[in-house]
Amino acid sequence: MRSCTRWRGLPLRSGILLLVPPLLFALQLLVFGPRLPRPAGTGVEEQEEGAVAFSVISIEPERNSHQRRSTSRGPGLLQEEEEEEEEVDDGETREGARAYEDENEMHSRQVGPRTLEVQPWVAGKPSFAAELNRIVTYITKPQLNCSSVLSPGQPQASQPPAGSPDWLLCAEDWLLPAADVPCVAYSFSMDGGDAEFLKTVSGLGCEVHSFDPSNSNASGGHLGNSLESNYGDGGVVSRHKMWLEWRAPRKRKHKTRGNQGSVSQTLADIMAALGHHTVHFLYADLLSAEWRVFQNWIESGTVQSVHYLVATVHLQWAGFEVGGADEEVLRYWFSVLQGLQASGLKLVHSSAGEGRSVLKQTVANGHSSYTLSWINTRR
Template sequence: MCNCAAHPQRGAGEQLELQPWAARQPSFTAELQRFIAYISTPQVQCSQLLYPREDPAGPWALCVDGWTLPVDEPQPCVSYSFSMDQKDADFVDRMLQAGCEVHQFDPSRKQESGSGRLRRHRAWVDWRGSRKLSAIMDTLGHAEVHFLNMDLESAEWRVLESWAADGTLSRIQQLLVTVHLHWAGFEVPGTDAEVLRFWYSVVRRLDASGFDLLYSVGGAGDTILHHLVPGAHSTYSLSWVRTRGPG
């Protein structure tokens, strides 16, 4: 029988079940090794990848198998991007080149704007209330988002947890996430080993929701939870693609 424990969850929805400990007792080293191995190992192959600036060594990739790009239909693909200070410019440009309807969210903007297939929103995503992704999608009239990019400056863990809890993950086809590992993240409590176990449980919940890891690239820094970890990275750019329905 699984010895998973329920992690406290804010708001309504299904609670996240924590994965069993990587070792017989809490261990930072064991949890770290398991987590890094998991987020560094792609699970699915794609015959046609879309890179930033057509660079096969780029910091991210999306799978466009089955897509005819650029899309030129009455209802094109829908893309969302959440990032501060326009750090998502390459992603937005590629989505526009692909013919998608693109929504760019950045609360640092002075004003909202829109032209053609690009709309810029002075807004952000959270795991609570009207700022939840499901509420944003409903407001914009989107039942589904085909390509979603987010760099939430360490809020990604609670946001992903909430999407698993309320079913929002089922409305996303591909997910590009920058994860930040130098500290635990907003409202993520516990010892370092507990935090790593929580992170691992969140990414495994993506797997249970029908996603497979497509692409993984390490970013700047080599500290995780303030520990120097040679060979690891403080940030990772992770691309997930939906390959099946929730398990």
């Protein structure tokens, strides 16, 4: 009897022992389960209440101590070598920084195109005749009529004279410099070709600067390759044996007021050296260098610091550092003129020069040169 009871209790004890591991595992899940890592959720609904989710992104500019500048290239332009960065000592660096700040202050107020936009072909394809007709039509059609003008050699405003003078300055009251603002005038011309212009702006009482690298006659004012100013001495002409450059020097040294300058400098550097933020009247006969100079003014924004511009454009050959087929050159010239217009200049007068040669070809509907008068309506 006892034997039977012993054998019947064995299955019960064995079953209880078999239930112990599952019970222990279940107890472990209850105690430690909430601490187990959960799969990362992708939705906002899976975040715990009150939790804050954010990302931190760090962006640092790529630094390159050997950066180089290159001029824009396009049809009608010859390639230029890249300019190398100049290494200067601490003194020159501080001086350059001050000049750069002065120049930057002037440029920060300027709004306009920074690159020259090459215009599409007028006929949809290269055509010398079509491109010539477009540019001649453009430079012979004034965009603004002035009822009151300043004529060559005449500092008093009057009605437009009869005939076709070489240039005219629009003398509308809203366009002339304010009476309480000292006006500044620059002239870039050789062999006295700017005499009438100098007479006009001197009569207005402007601070006048004449630039001529061939000038060897000190007929009053300053002379030499130094940039000295008459500091507002109205009517006095400061003469500088210097010329305009369209490229930044390979070893650029910023000039401050009164420092010695090179034989040629950019307009921005000349203005910075003389302490001018604005040139109210500017005359330029640059003997075919005008196209690259204009491009530099457009891309640097310097043109927007010029209120009145009288300039002679030469069409008999492509010009300095301008190349390509004839129709490409014509399209480049037109693109430069469009860049001036986009910068705020409006044509008020056009005077044709002598000769009928355009890019060494004799033409019936064009002249070898034109003297153009612009006014900046965005000042």
